[in-house]
Amino acid sequence: xxxxxxxxxxxxxxxxxxxxxxxxxxxxxxxxxxxxxxxxxxxxxxxxxxxxxxxxxxxxxxxxxxxxxxxxxxxxxxxxxxxxxxxxxxxxxxxxxxxxxxxxxxxxxxxxxxxxxxxxxxxxxxxxxxxxxxxxxxxxxxxx
Numbered sequence: 001x002x003x004x005x006x007x008x009x010x011x012x013x014x015x016x017x018x019x020x021x022x023x024x025x026x027x028x029x030x031x032x033x034x035x036x037x038x039x040x041x042x043x044x045x046x047x048x049x050x051x052x053x054x055x056x057x058x059x060x061x062x063x064x065x066x067x068x069x070x071x072x073x074x075x076x077x078x079x080x081x082x083x084x085x086x087x088x089x090x091x092x093x094x095x096x097x098x099x100x101x102x103x104x105x106x107x108x109x110x111x112x113x114x115x116x117x118x119x120x121x122x123x124x125x126x127x128x129x130x131x132x133x134x135x136x137x138x139x140x141x142x143x144x
Contacts, residue, residue, distance in 0.1 A: 001027045008038050009045040036072045039063060047078035061087055 002008055008030055017025045030038055043063060046055075064087055068074055074084050 001029050009042050036070045040072055040077050044078040
């Protein structure tokens, strides 16, 4: 609870107390906390208590972004470094339709070759390896 009496976290606890007819519950007063500290506490409280509940990803990203801009240490929110990087990553729409296939270039970069020992097709990227194995295949075939 904030010094002004506003509820910072524990909304489900308050609702449960009401349903049970409990008029008073103990609270911790966030005395002397900055707005950033209160907001970070809300995130950490929810993150630590997650048991199947979900976040609104856009609101979470915005809240974390604002805390980061204020210089707050985001590691105190309960999210790991990789989670934070993913949550704060800028999301953009692709510039092309994901189903679009580019046209085949007039002069392709790779070429195919037939591997004599196995009859397989290899790309030019594998040609050097093919030449080495081709020699080995030829030598093995001459011994049989």
